Every structure is written in structure tokens, then in C-alpha cells.
Amino acid sequence: MAADSSLMPPCRKIRKGEPNPNHSGSSGMEEPQDADYPYVPQLCDDIERLILARFPRSEYWKLNFLNKHFSHVLKSGELFKLRRQIGFKESSIFMSASGGNCWWAFDRLFKCCRQLPELPSRDVCFIGGDKESLCAGSHLIVSGREFTGCNVVWRFELETSKWFKGPSMIDPRCLFASATCGTFGFVAGGVEMGLHGVEVLNSAEKYNPEIKSWERLPYMHKKRQLCSGCFMDDKFYVIGGKDENHKELTCGESYNKDNNTWELIQDMLKDDDNPVAKRQSPPLLAVVNNELYCLETSSNELKVYLKKTNTWKKLGAVPVRADLHKGWGVAFKSLGNELLVIGYSSAIASSNRNCNCNGMTIYTCRPEVKSEELQWRCVEGYRDRLNFFLLNCCVMVA
Template identity: 60%
Template sequence: MMSSSFNDREILIRHRETNVGSSDAVEPQDADYSHLPSLSDEIVHQILSRVSRSEYWKLYFLNKSYLDLLKSGELYKIRRENGLKEPSVYMLASGEPHWWTFDRHFRSFRKLPELPSDPCFVAGDKESLCAGTHLLVCGKEIEGVVIWRYELAMNRWYKGPSMINPRCLFASANCNDVAFVAGGIAMGTTLDVLDSAELYNPENKAWDSLPKMHKRRKLCSGCYMDNKFYVIGGQDEDGLDLTCGECFDINKNTWELIPDILKDAPISTSRSPPLLAVVNNELYSLEASSNQLKVYLKKTNLWKELGKVPVRADHSRGWGIAFKSLGDELLVIGGAWNSFAGHGMMICTCRPDPNGTEELQWRFLGTGRNRISHFILNCSVMLA
């Protein structure tokens, strides 16, 4: 009885799927389902929390109650309480005016609302990170450094909050509902290389200062592993490459230096920050000069080669490549070996064996959208 009652509504939803990027511009329509037995709000919320998050945008078209429920953020809180986390990918490719979000299998995608920034921000370099259900995009507008914040629940962009020490070319990582940043170049008049670090909490939309690192570093990378925030590589204030890393223990509120974690890394002043990702608490790197996937051996402080990746990371010295953790898989997005000249992107995932006993099995997930550039300007993964 219930499935037949929703036939008309399903037809409306499917008809509007082509306008997925503009869901906030469509008024939800209330329908009369008074002849159906009603469920308690608590049960309805529990049921909806178990629906794939990539399908939530359809609730915007059902009725105003569901619209209000989405905007309240209550569904995401219930998902966290039930241990339900679903990764989705937020991406901005070269030449694209809009951000896009994809489900973890890249079977469905939608365009985010237009980011209401000025032309300077649109054309300039940007850096992104996720914290809870917030996507933060850092860049520079005509009037100065700014952070734009996309809130998933509201499906809207908001300006701020700014970091305590605005920066670029910094390391970042997220853990549950908070995000860490460290190092980088100060976006002020002096352009100092920083040793400061901060934590962003989406609950109060604020940044908190953390203790300073042992080293000043820019062009560094961050990750979260062993319940610690790691900052690895980069360059110091003299432009010299750093082979050391350090990790922050939030329980002890201290940094620990890790000597020579990148001692075998190739030296190149124009390469990207280290391409790092953590899967199942194991640290992996994509070496841009050789296109080799490596795993970090914690006990010996060494790296082990696992095989080549199916994208050309060496074509732009590691720039324009997305190398991310996607749940229990590695995600790599970039130009394919036979298409690096601009024929489109390749999206692949794999579940690597950290012991190196099994050959890498890459799964091809398509090209995202037709004719999208393979050069990825920004890519972040949200777990919610």
C-alpha cells in the first residue's frame, strides 16, 4: 500500500533529478498522506538516517517537514550516534566554474550552489578541507584572505570563520568532526613560514590555537593516524626540503618530531606537497616522480613499494592529482597514462595490501562527468 501511494511522488522526484544542482531553488510541495498510518517522528528519523546520504537531496522535494529536518542537521547527528559514516567526494577541476560532489562509487553526482565570491577568489589558488558536514575552501579575495564554508545541511555557502593565523600551502587533516591545520605561509605582509597550528570545530564554527610545531614548514602534507595529527615534509623558512615529520597528540597536547620519515624522497623545488593518504590506519604515499604507490613501515621508519598507479602523477610533478582516503579504499584521480595530454580524467580506487603480498587491483570508476578536466584543483572527502 505504501509503495503504490508514493508512485506519483517518485515520478516527480525522477523528473527533477536533472535539476539536482538547483534543489534550493525548488519549493517543496506538501501532499496529503492522511490515509496512511503515521509513524512517530523518532522512527521516521531513524529510518531516514539509514538511507544513503547521496539520496538526501531528494527529500527537498517531498514536503516542508523533510526540508526542515535536513536543514536542522538532526539526521547527521543521528547518523553519528549510530556510527553511520558515508564518504563523499567534493571536487573542483580546472576550468570548472562550480564545485561538484560525488558519491563514493561515482555513480551519482550533483553541482553545489554557486560560491558567491569575487573574481579574485575564483581565479586564484585555493585549498580545501572537510570537518564534519562542513567543506572549507581557503583563498584570497580582493580585500584579503577569506574562507568560504559550505554547510551540507543547509546546502549553502557562508563566509568565514577566518583562521587565527590565515595561511596558504599548509598541512591539514580531519578526524571525526574536527579538522587540523598546521604550517604554511602567513597570508600577511611578511609571508613568514609558520610553525603554528589550529583546530576547527564545526559545532561552534570557530578555530582554536594548538601548540607550535618543532619546525617551520610550508608545502607540507597532513594526515590523521594512530589517533594523532601528522605533518610531514615540506620546506623550511630557507626553502630547504624537510625530510622530517612530526605528530600532534591531542590528549597530551604535545608535538613529537619524527626524523627522516621522507629521507628517500626525491628532491625537487617545484614538486607538490607529499601525496599522502591513510587507509585502515596505514599510511600510503604516491611518489610523483615514479608514479609508485608506497606504504610506510612504522617499525622501521621506511617505505615499501607496492606498484604503480594508473594515473600520470609525474606529468605535473604531483600537482593536479587527487590522492585521498575513501573509507577503506585509496582514491586516485588524474590523467591516465594514455590520456595525460588532456583527454579527460581517470578515477580509480583500490584496497592495498600493506604487506605487499597481493598485487594491486585498481577499480576504474569512470570519468566523473563528460569532458571534465583531469587536472584537479581541489579535492576533499567528507565523512558524514
């Protein structure tokens, strides 16, 4: 009986010096070789990419050093598109804590860490000045000011593991609110250094990493700087900050992508027990399971926003000293279904108030709105690579 051809491995051309599987014995050898490798059919491109799409993204950068084929697959961006299609997402934390152009990337569990290539800017003002960051898709966006006074944007692309300059925002800004939704990055408010001096903005923009461009959004109701942003209920929220007269704002605004409009929310940060005027940094906000949390910088206390009553509920103390620098130098982020906070440990500060040692402490917890006391877990590792004052921190989900 003839063999079923559908069960036979695909044929390929026999190269010189390679044994012919159709012949037996040494007569099939045109030239000698050092080893006899069994024939293994190659995977088709679709199956290969499906396997790589499930490969830990924190290890993707190693594909660049495997061979040209895998490097090309990574740089094409196809793996990230496929990950989105199959719903396979992974969180990474990007931090800059040592000044200059040094950035570190951590996996979600802080078990894997690598230093990114040095940001290639040689502008001394950009290197030593304040910078702001956000993530959009597989791009890390870093915004800062150069010696000329102009605000510039640098982006780090995971596909190529390289930095690129631009594209600049439509309205170059600093001290703005930002948030990520899917593959898009959103910014709003802030300060623009123009020909006529400093201008507080009420403009907003959306960054699309696939076409590497910014798109203007409708203007907000209020001009605001030193504000914070987040995504909740599928809306872009911009909360708090100061207006053009340096007056503290307790209101918030939400941008609805479906009807392309902003809604003003009065007294969103109003708290009679702890006035908003005490907040020096932008509000420290994070959204987990579609609930909004705030780290109060003057009391080191965690609060959750009650949407129905437009009020805040206290959930107890957070184990870091956010009050040491009035909220600056502390990271408070959402990490999947957990809250992430990075800062100087309150336990160390309590035991030694005169301690000037460096070292960040990382904590996570799974918050519950109805809980009376939250359980924080201390994450070990890489403390020696980050100093006490955290300059930038953002979370990428891709």
C-alpha cells in the same frame, strides 16, 4: 469483550470534508471529496528520523524540495548527529576541476553526481586563484586569497545546501597541511601574508563545525609550508614541506590530542633512491586501515610507510601520470578501506604521448602492505564533467 485500547491506532481530529471512520455509509461525509484515502497513522518523530538517518546522504539535498517539514529536519542538523550516534557513515568526494566557483559532489561509487550551488564570492582574485579545501563534519571548507591580499574561508553546509563566508582562521594561511578526524578539521603550517611580508608558520588550528569556530593548538617544532597532513594512530601528522629558508624537510610531526603535544619524527620522508627534493607538490599521502601510503610524484610509484623501521616499501606503479605536473592536479585520497587516485591515465599517455585531450581517470584499490602487486580498478562515469587538471579534491565522511 471490550477491545484492547493498546491495539487501536491513535486518534486524531476529523477535519471538515473527511469521512468519519466511526460512521458507516455516506452519512459520515460532511462534504464530498474526490478520493477516499485510507487512514495511515503517522510515524513518531524518533522513528522517522531513524529511517532518514539511514537514507543515502548523497540524496539528502532533495529533502529541501519535498516539503517544509523534511526541509526543517535536514537544516536542523539532527540527522547528521543521529548518524554519528548510530555509527552510520557515508563517504562523499568533493572536486573542483573546471576553475571558477564550480564544485561537484560524488558518492563513493561515483554513480551519483551533482553540481553544488555556485560559490557566491565575486572577488576575481579568489575565483581565479589557487584554493585549498578540507572537510569537517558536514562542512566543506574552501580557503583562498582575495584581491586585498587577505586569506578568506568559505564553507558549504550540507544541511542547508548553501555557502557561507567564514569563519576565518586565527592565522589566515595558504599552502598548509590539513586532515579530518571525526567531525573536526585540522590545519597546520603554511604561509601567512602579513604586513611585514610572507611568513612561514608553525601554528596549528582545529575547526569545530558545530560551533563554527577555530581553536588554536600548540605550535609545531618546525615552520613549514607546502606540507601534507593525515590522521594515523589517532594522531594528526604533518609531513614534509619546506622551512622558512626554502629548505626541503624530510621530518614529520605528530600531534597527540590526549596530551596536547607535538612529537618530531626525524627522516620520515628520507629516501636515498628517490630524493625528497624531486617532489614539487606537497607529498601525496593517504591513510587506509591505519597504514600510511605515499604516491611518489617523480616515479608514479606507490609506497607504504613501515612504522617500526621508519622506512618505505615500494608497492608498484600507480596507473596515473602524477609526474606530468610534478604532483599538481592529481588527487590521492583515502576512501574508506580503499585508495583513491584521480589523474591523467598512464595507459592513455603511453599510447599517445602527444595527446592533449581532456578527461580525468578515476582508480581505486584495496591496498595490502604485504602484497607484491596491487589491483587497481578503473571507475567509469562523469569523465566529461572534469577536465584533465584537478584543482581541489577532498573526502567527507558523515
